Amino acid sequence: MASDPRRKAPRPGFVLEVDRSTPPILFHHGDNFRLEKLPADRSRVIYPAEPLPGLTDPEESIYQALLNPIDDDPLPSLMRPDMKLTIAFDDLRLPLPKMRRPDIRQRIIEQVLDIAAAAGVDDVHLIAALALHRRMTEAELRHCLGDRIYDSFAPQGALYNHDAEDPDGMVELGTTRHDELVTMNKRAAESDLLIYVNLNIVSMDGGWKSTATGLSGYSGIKHHHNVATMRESKSFMDRHSSELHHSNWRQGEIIKKHGPRIFQIETTINNNTFGYDGPLSVLQKREWEWTAKDRATFMGMKKGLDLMPSGARRKIFNNWEAPYELTSVQAGDVDAVHEVTLENCFKQHLVPVQGQTDVLTFGLPYICPYNVNSVMNPLLVMSLGLGYFFNLYRGKPLVREGGVLIMSHPTPWEFHPVHHPSYIDFFEELLAETTDPLELESKYEKQFAEDEWYVHLYRKGYAYHGVHPFYMWYWGAHALQWLGRVIIVGGDQRAVRRLGFQPASTMQDALEMASDVVGPSPSITHLHNPPILMADVT
Amino acid sequence: MSRLAKQLGLPRLPSALSPIRRFRALDFPMRSPSTPRGVAPLPAKLRTGVDYDTEWARRKPARMVGAAIIEGPMRLAVSSLAAPDRRGEDRLLGFDGPAIFAANHHSHLDPPLLLTSIPEPWRHKLVVGAAADYFFGTRITATLSSLVIGAIPIERSKVGRRSANVAAELIEEGWSLLIFPEGGRSPDGWGQPFRGGAAYLAARTGAAVVPIHLEGTGRILRKGRPLPRPSTTSVTFGRPLRPTDDENANRFGARIEREVAALADEASSDWYRARLRAHAGTSPGLTGPETGRWRRAWALGDRARGARTRRRSWPDLCFPEIAAAEAQDAQPRWDGSAFIRRVGARSALRCSPPRASPR
Numbered sequence: 001m002a003s004d005p006r007r008k009a010p011r012p013g014f015v016l017e018v019d020r021s022t023p024p025i026l027f028h029h030g031d032n033f034r035l036e037k038l039p040a041d042r043s044r045v046i047y048p049a050e051p052l053p054g055l056t057d058p059e060e061s062i063y064q065a066l067l068n069p070i071d072d073d074p075l076p077s078l079m080r081p082d083m084k085l086t087i088a089f090d091d092l093r094l095p096l097p098k099m100r101r102p103d104i105r106q107r108i109i110e111q112v113l114d115i116a117a118a119a120g121v122d123d124v125h126l127i128a129a130l131a132l133h134r135r136m137t138e139a140e141l142r143h144c145l146g147d148r149i150y151d152s153f154a155p156q157g158a159l160y161n162h163d164a165e166d167p168d169g170m171v172e173l174g175t176t177r178h179d180e181l182v183t184m185n186k187r188a189a190e191s192d193l194l195i196y197v198n199l200n201i202v203s204m205d206g207g208w209k210s211t212a213t214g215l216s217g218y219s220g221i222k223h224h225h226n227v228a229t230m231r232e233s234k235s236f237m238d239r240h241s242s243e244l245h246h247s248n249w250r251q252g253e254i255i256k257k258h259g260p261r262i263f264q265i266e267t268t269i270n271n272n273t274f275g276y277d278g279p280l281s282v283l284q285k286r287e288w289e290w291t292a293k294d295r296a297t298f299m300g301m302k303k304g305l306d307l308m309p310s311g312a313r314r315k316i317f318n319n320w321e322a323p324y325e326l327t328s329v330q331a332g333d334v335d336a337v338h339e340v341t342l343e344n345c346f347k348q349h350l351v352p353v354q355g356q357t358d359v360l361t362f363g364l365p366y367i368c369p370y371n372v373n374s375v376m377n378p379l380l381v382m383s384l385g386l387g388y389f390f391n392l393y394r395g396k397p398l399v400r401e402g403g404v405l406i407m408s409h410p411t412p413w414e415f416h417p418v419h420h421p422s423y424i425d426f427f428e429e430l431l432a433e434t435t436d437p438l439e440l441e442s443k444y445e446k447q448f449a450e451d452e453w454y455v456h457l458y459r460k461g462y463a464y465h466g467v468h469p470f471y472m473w474y475w476g477a478h479a480l481q482w483l484g485r486v487i488i489v490g491g492d493q494r495a496v497r498r499l500g501f502q503p504a505s506t507m508q509d510a511l512e513m514a515s516d517v518v519g520p521s522p523s524i525t526h527l528h529n530p531p532i533l534m535a536d537v538t
Numbered sequence: 539m540s541r542l543a544k545q546l547g548l549p550r551l552p553s554a555l556s557p558i559r560r561f562r563a564l565d566f567p568m569r570s571p572s573t574p575r576g577v578a579p580l581p582a583k584l585r586t587g588v589d590y591d592t593e594w595a596r597r598k599p600a601r602m603v604g605a606a607i608i609e610g611p612m613r614l615a616v617s618s619l620a621a622p623d624r625r626g627e628d629r630l631l632g633f634d635g636p637a638i639f640a641a642n643h644h645s646h647l648d649p650p651l652l653l654t655s656i657p658e659p660w661r662h663k664l665v666v667g668a669a670a671d672y673f674f675g676t677r678i679t680a681t682l683s684s685l686v687i688g689a690i691p692i693e694r695s696k697v698g699r700r701s702a703n704v705a706a707e708l709i710e711e712g713w714s715l716l717i718f719p720e721g722g723r724s725p726d727g728w729g730q731p732f733r734g735g736a737a738y739l740a741a742r743t744g745a746a747v748v749p750i751h752l753e754g755t756g757r758i759l760r761k762g763r764p765l766p767r768p769s770t771t772s773v774t775f776g777r778p779l780r781p782t783d784d785e786n787a788n789r790f791g792a793r794i795e796r797e798v799a800a801l802a803d804e805a806s807s808d809w810y811r812a813r814l815r816a817h818a819g820t821s822p823g824l825t826g827p828e829t830g831r832w833r834r835a836w837a838l839g840d841r842a843r844g845a846r847t848r849r850r851s852w853p854d855l856c857f858p859e860i861a862a863a864e865a866q867d868a869q870p871r872w873d874g875s876a877f878i879r880r881v882g883a884r885s886a887l888r889c890s891p892p893r894a895s896p897r
Contacts, residue, residue: 120817155808
């Protein structure tokens with residue numbers, strides 16, 4: 001809807017002080033929604049910025065980025081016919097939800113390949129840089145890259161998923177000054193040119209993390225995906241204050257020294273997650289601006305979702321394709337490119353917020369990076385809430401140390417047996433014993449990481465690596481250490497207790513329970529996310 | 539009537555009351571005048587061929603009827619007969635304004651296939667350039683062609699300005715045009731050289747040309763076959779093209795033909811191999827080898843889908859000496875400068891305003 005005023009003059013994110021006239025606030029609740037009335041005069045709601053305008057001519061912008069890279073030579077001049085060219089790209093966890101076709105990766109890689117074709121490059125491989133994530137299916141690869149690229153390369157075996165457990169497919173490039181081993185996909189490491197095509201949905205993505213993590217294996221990733229690093233990453237959405245990123249950057253130095261020449265292409269997208277029109281557009285509006293049509297749509301949608309079985313709800317939401325638009329594309333040297341990317345990312349996401357809060361609330365949506373076309377299991381609820389959402393800050397956490405986090409999610413005791421086999425064992429066996437990340441790391445991580453069955457399922461099936469549930473747990477380690485209590489509203493009580501959190505039936509109950517920790521009449525802040533926002537807390 | 543009247547015993551009407559006799563009895567101005575002897579009659583106003591006025595078919599009621607036919611029985615027939623695999627529609631994303639869709643031509647099925655394949659917003663504001671001597675030969679065929687496929691007559695047997703003027707005016711009014719630059723259906727399965735109509739209209743109106751390659755329609759209803767035989771087809775859309783500043787209509791026409799040939803290569807092999815050949819100028823032509831008829835027919839087999847796709851053999855035999863020979867194949871050294879020059883031209887093109895109509 002080109003005439004939508006929000007498209008022409010998007011409003012920045014802002015903080016709403018809740019008073020008695022404030023309508024109930026939307027909480028995502030997995031594949032459903034809740035409307036909650038927050039206490040007046042001590043609550044505030046942080047709203048994301050409206051979608052920034054997309055680039056008017058994405059194709060031309062991509063072209064110009066390739067021809068005028070930052071601190072690097074134009075891409076055509078890097079090509080020669082007898083070269084070994086590898087193009088790696090972010091896997092299906094980005095963006096969330098998946099975007100409408102054509103995906104940005106398709107648009108970029110087609111142009112890169114056209115330049116390679118003009119140079120007569122025959123030896124081209126495309127690798128989905130999925131680190132220890134599950135392999136992408138043919139349909140998912142086709143969605144990301146388009147049929148033209150898939151049909152050109154997949155039948156010849158030149159388009160495939162990275163395999164971090166292939167004994168002949170990985171190489172060691174060296175060790176950082178902090179004694180961190182750097183491993184890389186062999187084909188990528190031995191290429192004359194490695195082009196990495198990234199898609200930044202949040203500021204955590206991109207930079208050296210793309211290659212140092214995306215094309216690496218367990219022996220390299222374990223140096224930054226661990227409890228100590230995560231606890232020191234404050235936050236991992238702020239690259240300059242993130243130990244996770246510092247470690248990746250140190251590994252990047254080794255890649256730069258001993259690895260292939262890298263040409264990094266990074267992109268940012270806007271916040272247009274639910275569109276300007278259509279059934280989900282109401283989720284992108286501020287509650288007091290809902291029209292009669294929006295309210296009718298919401299009530300109808302909610303009633304329908306209440307009546308549906310969970311499988312049908314999941315199917316409907318998994319089919320949603322976001323109409324994201326490209327807001328920037330930059331190419332060239334990894335460090336220089338990433339700084340520009342971060343600027344563009346923050347332009348969309350950052351919302352200034354004054355001071356911390358006693359109680360932080362948010363509603364968790366149906367999707368996180370690790371359940372695309374899959375099930376949002378309890379471990380992923382923990383990872384999304386305490387990992388991603390809690391860390392959506394710059395400066396200091398939104399909630400004070402010892403504060404309470406209240407999340408809204410059904411948290412079903414349900415797992416995808418093909419995608420998350422090791423999660424099931426982690427949740428049912430290990431968490432029954434302890435929820436302490438350090439203890440889990442020291443006692444069980446190696447065993448799960450090297451389990452032959454999990455390795456087999458990762459390599460030949462569509463399973464996340466055996467160690468991946470540990471990383472989900474570590475992802476929330478900083479929040480677990482910081483918070484006084486975590487409460488989940490409307491969740492499966494057994495599953496919530498297994499996570500070590502407290503279940504609550506209603507938001508009122510949760511606020512009552514929170515007052516045990518933070519005292520009566522605490523200050524409350526609600527993160528109205530998604531669309532994504534990042535609090536710049538001062 | 540008179541026999542019936544006799545059987546019924548009715549009285550016979552006076553001959554002066556017979557309707558036919560009464561009509562015949564009418565005189566000018568109730569009837570048309572006769573031409574006096576010795577006077578050359580005015581040439582009869584032609585209402586068929588290139589002079590057929592199709593303006594009525596673009597009015598709203600006729601368009602609604604046409605759209606109903608396209609979206610109803612035509613779409614059903616096309617999907618059951620041709621099972622089209624449509625590709626490359628994403629190349630039209632972000633493109634706006636009227637376009638000249640230029641496709642290769644094998645069959646009478648091509649216009650219906652394209653009318654149900656060309657995406658919105660162009661599909662329902664589209665006219666089809668159709669042979670004036672064939673589709674507009676009689677009033678009946680002309681009316682049906684205009685109504686059902688939105689045809690406009692294009693003169694293909696002689697040089698004339700009228701059809702070009704009509705097409706250009708329609709494009710300037712915001713209509714898109716579907717045209718088959720080969721001028722007729724393929725006689726033997728191979729394409730025919732492209733004529734310059736599409737390029738000329740693009741240069742004259744500033745509209746972009748969207749190259750389209752059709753594959754498989756010849757198997758269903760080739761020239762000379764009376765009844766269709768169901769098969770599969772593919773429709774591949776290319777990126778919109780505009781003439782560059784240093785490109786006349788002839789050169790632009792040749793480029794359109796090359797782009798359609800590259801799309802044909804893409805449809806029969808894969809996109810990247812096709813791009814490699816397109817950049818190297820070695821895309822297989824549409825018109826086939828200049829050989830005898832049987833060899834041309836024989837060579838058609840190579841164009842089957844997947845015929846040029848390099849497949850991995852099993853067991854995976856490796857012949858290093860062949861690979862080395864292939865690697866040493868005469869390839870010009872590449873430093874990227876030629877590409878940058880070309881891209882520079884392309885960027886300039888994007889900024890250049892559409893050319894003014896030379897009317």
